Amino acid sequence: MDLVLEWLVIVVAIGIGWWLGRLQRKTQVHVEAAPRKHRYPKAFHYLFDAYDSPTLDSFIQTLPVNRDTIHLHLALANYFRRKGEIEKSTSIHQSLLSHPEAKSTFSDRITFELAQDYMAAGLYDRAESLFLELSLSREWKESAVDRLLEIYEHEKDWGIARDKALVLDLKRNRKTQVRVAHYCCEMAERALRRQDLGEARHLLKEALGYDRYSVRVSLLTARLLMLQEAWDEALTELKRLEQQDALFLVEAIPLIQEACAKLSDPQKRLRILQRIWGLQPSSRTMVALALAIAEASGNNNEAIEFLLGQLDEHPTLGGVRALLTLLMPFAESEPQRWIQIIKGVLDSLLEKSQAYCCTQCGFAGRHLHWQCPSCKSWSTIKPVPWS
Numbered sequence: 001m002d003l004v005l006e007w008l009v010i011v012v013a014i015g016i017g018w019w020l021g022r023l024q025r026k027t028q029v030h031v032e033a034a035p036r037k038h039r040y041p042k043a044f045h046y047l048f049d050a051y052d053s054p055t056l057d058s059f060i061q062t063l064p065v066n067r068d069t070i071h072l073h074l075a076l077a078n079y080f081r082r083k084g085e086i087e088k089s090t091s092i093h094q095s096l097l098s099h100p101e102a103k104s105t106f107s108d109r110i111t112f113e114l115a116q117d118y119m120a121a122g123l124y125d126r127a128e129s130l131f132l133e134l135s136l137s138r139e140w141k142e143s144a145v146d147r148l149l150e151i152y153e154h155e156k157d158w159g160i161a162r163d164k165a166l167v168l169d170l171k172r173n174r175k176t177q178v179r180v181a182h183y184c185c186e187m188a189e190r191a192l193r194r195q196d197l198g199e200a201r202h203l204l205k206e207a208l209g210y211d212r213y214s215v216r217v218s219l220l221t222a223r224l225l226m227l228q229e230a231w232d233e234a235l236t237e238l239k240r241l242e243q244q245d246a247l248f249l250v251e252a253i254p255l256i257q258e259a260c261a262k263l264s265d266p267q268k269r270l271r272i273l274q275r276i277w278g279l280q281p282s283s284r285t286m287v288a289l290a291l292a293i294a295e296a297s298g299n300n301n302e303a304i305e306f307l308l309g310q311l312d313e314h315p316t317l318g319g320v321r322a323l324l325t326l327l328m329p330f331a332e333s334e335p336q337r338w339i340q341i342i343k344g345v346l347d348s349l350l351e352k353s354q355a356y357c358c359t360q361c362g363f364a365g366r367h368l369h370w371q372c373p374s375c376k377s378w379s380t381i382k383p384v385p386w387s
Contacts, residue, residue, distance in 0.1 A: 065099045070106055077113060081120055090117040108140050115147065124151050135167075142168060149179065150376070158186040170210065175378075181211035182370055182378050188220055192227070200224055214379075215241055215248040216370055222255050231259040235272070246280040247382050251368065253288050270296045282385035283316040290322050300326040314386055317353065321346040355387045 063069055077092035093114040096102040102110065115130035128151050134144035145168055152161035162183040170177050184207035191200035201224060207217045218240045225234040238252040253273070260269035273289040286307070294303035307323045324339050324346075331339055354364035358381045363374035371378050 065096065065102055067101065067105065070096065070102050073102075074106075074110070074113060077117075081117060086117055086121045090114065090121070093117060108134060108137055112140060112143065115144075119147065119151070124155065127151060153371070153376070156186070158183045162187075177210045178214070178379050181207040181214050182216065184210070185214070185216045185220055185370070192220070192224065195227075197224060197227060213244045215244045215251070216379075218244060219248075219251060219255070222252070226255065226259060226262075229262070231262050234259050235268075242279060245382075247385070249276045249280050250282050250284045250383050250385075252276075253284060257288070266292065266296050280385070281314075282383070283314070283318045283387055286310050286314065286316070287318050287322040290319075290326065294326060300329065316386055317346050317350050318387075321350070353387050355384055356381050357384050358382075 063072065065073065073092055073096055077089040080086075080092070081089040093110055096110045097107070097114065111130055112134055115127045115134070118124070118127035118130070128148065131144040131148045131151070134140040135148065137144070145164060148164050149161050152158070152164065162180055165176055165180045165183070168176055170180065184203045188200045188203035188207065191197075191203060200220070204217055204221050204224065207214060211217070218237055222234040222237045225231075225237060235256065238255060241249050241252055253276070256272050257269060260266065260272070270289075270292045273285065273292050277285050277289050290303040290307045293306055294300045297303070304323065304326050307319055307326065311319050311323065321343055324343050328336060328339055351366070353366065355366055356368050357364045358372040358375060358377070360372060360377045360380040361375035363372050363381070364384075365373075365381075368383070369381050372380050
């Protein structure tokens with residue numbers, strides 16, 4: 001009975017493969033030019049999931065290789081790769097490349113899939129060599145370069161990644177523009193760490209040419225100006241965030257505080273924070289503004305009133321902690337001890353709070369990442385205003 005079922009599956013699978021091949025020839029779809037994440041019908045995966053590994057292995061061994069079944073072989077390999085069985089996926093693709101008919105008709109597509117197997121297995125050198133070969137093909141250039149950029153990003157070879165990305169038509173690809181700008185910013189950060197300010201300035205100017213809306217460029221340029229003690233110019237640069245993405249104004253607050261401290265101008269700090277509060281209110285802005293009010297006025301009463309009013313509408317852990325800090329001087333010794341304990345609990349909770357979230361995949365974390373650690377997208381992680 002099991003043998004009959006196995007042969008029935010083979011017959012049905014060959015039929016599906018023949019139908020896919022006929023459909024592709026009929027519609028003249030160039031699959032090579034657009035490899036997609038969900039290339040194969042879900043029905044394939046439901047069919048494969050219904051059988052155990054030995055049955056599928058036996059099925060593959062008995063399945064012939066011809067124009068009508070190549071799609072099925074590729075679907076099986078794709079299934080195995082998604083399941084984490086990279087060796088089986090690699091074996092299928094290598095076997096197809098050794099078959100004359102498959103190689104003559106689907107060589108580039110099979111090579112692309114094999115390179116993805118190598119990537120999944122962590123064999124980046126092998127994957128890179130295959131993608132470099134495919135990048136010379138007009139149909140596969142964009143897809144191959146995209147995978148090459150993933151490899152260079154993984155290895156943090158930002159200069160190579162930038163140069164390789166520039167072979168693409170950046171004018172028509174906003175995502176790649178953003179990507180290349182970040183490569184320049186990564187190199188600029190390295191230059192700042194080794195105090196090479198001239199190189200950092202050059203790279204940031206280049207990055208701005210690719211993405212004039214980059215908040216990262218403005219933040220790094222402000223840091224560069226502050227290293228040169230150009231405090232007013234740094235504050236002017238940070239003002240650009242208002243037009244670029246007001247959500248990131250909160251990231252400018254530490255730099256604003258430092259620059260105003262160097263200028264010995266607490267009133268300027270207060271005015272800037274009030275402007276940010278009006279444009280993009282957030283938990284961290286509320287705390288910074290309360291402390292600025294206390295410093296500018298010389299007492300905590302006005303800042304306490306401000307926080308009490310805002311906490312009614314936006315109760316946040318950071319706001320409560322700031323309020324306790326301002327109330328501390330008014331408390332007697334025993335209440336001060338309890339305030340310290342409560343502040344310690346709040347500090348522990350704040351360390352676990354999610355201050356940033358990816359708009360692409362929903363990844364949340366405590367620290368800002370310019371590239372999402374989960375979906376690997378650039379510039380998709382945003383500050384959460386009321387965290």
